[in-house]
Amino acid sequence: MTALRLRTALLALPLAAGLAGFAAPAQAAAPAPVTCHGAGIDPAAQLHYRTQALVKAPPSTVWKLHTDVADWPSWQPAVTSAQRLDPGPLRPGSRFRWTTPAPATPTTPGTTLVITSTVGQVQPGRCVRWTGPAVGDGLRIDRGVHVWTFTPVRDGVLVATEESWTGEQIEADAATALRYLGGGLDAWLADLKTTAEARACGR
Secondary structure, eight states: OOOOOOOOOOOOOOOOOTTTTSSSOOOOOOOOOOBBBBBOOOOOEEEEEHHHHHHSSSSHHHHHHHHOOOGGGTOOOTEEEEEEEESOOOOTTTTEEEEEEEEEOOOOOOOEEEEEEEEEEETTTTTTEEEEEEEEEEEEEEEEEEEEEEEEEEEEEEEEEEEEEEHHHHHHHHHHHHHHHHHHHHHHHHHHHHHHHHHHHOO
């Protein structure tokens, strides 16, 4: 499914301002959705988060690192196991199963989430989108949708990611769920950046 690692961060909410007698400053346009072959997160989801980072490494290095699912535990501390359920490169219909610890919250116990992800869309080197549930003892995310894009730029690759969660249990405590969703994505992207740049430098 998606980056369902429960850690900390809050969504930033844009604020508009204006004073009587003065023209209100133009509000920054919302960033374009992160999509792969036109498909993005669940547009009806209450819980969603987006982030991006410049990774100073060759596109091929970043893509290989990100899509070698079985190797995720070697560079992502929050992924405790990962296995492909079919061979070959990621393609539509590819499936993989991975686990991540989820700490206790005021409404859910500490547990290990088992996530089964199915790839829906992929363009090698440019984007990938997968979906699926995450299930643990006393905690369930019914459906996560996770999209990644990789855009070559002068200094490396601009990696953008967006994820949504749906499920009655997590929607009942949306503020807590958003903190963990955002923190998980920020940490995943930071780990990807650190590892890819180290490999690009031969470290």
